[in-house]
Amino acid sequence: SQKIEQNSEALNIQEGKTATLTCNYTNYSPAYLQWYRQDPGRGPVFLLLIRENEKEKRKERLKVTFDTTLKQSLFHITASQPADSATYLCAVPGGGADGLTFGKGTHLIIQP
């Protein structure tokens, strides 16, 4: 089965800088990767999906890359704001239907 690794330690970034989060997978190359945001006491919220044949995807201040050689996806938030502080989860398709396998998430803190 697929294993997803994300930085388990919190990431502290100064407001206005670019935050970069890493998602590594260990086995087969997934058909796509999804990124979700989760705030305390809430369910995850979908942000972006990138397919295996796409190198890069953008949405407003968000950018996701997918490198099948490195088995890695990078998630960037440019011009970061304190409101971007949250846990960000990386997910790939599981072995069954279209249920997802999630990483542990990276807790991002944007300091004013």
Added chain:
Amino acid sequence: EAGVAQSPRYKIIEKRQSVAFWCNPISGHATLYWYQQILGQGPKLLIQFQNNGVVDDSQLPKDRFSAERLKGVDSTLKIQPAKLEDSAVYLCASSINIDHYNEQFFGPGTRLTVL
């Protein structure tokens, strides 16, 4: 549009007791998922429904967990009997249909504490 609804939001029980969680997905969404999220971990898929049929329950501990979606809309997840290690947030999600590229919409979750 209304989001995924779950109840209760919080539940505290003693080990060996039973508990049930309810989920109402977004109207018109055919696919429904139950995930378990232990503190500090990402969500783990327990079971997936397409309409009222089970698509994937390979990670559901079937000796104590059960779930149903009788009319293809609401769903109930039950634990009987509960163990200490079942303490977690139980998340329900839905998507418009079974398709590998659909986003999933999550509810707020039910936080279960087993004492």
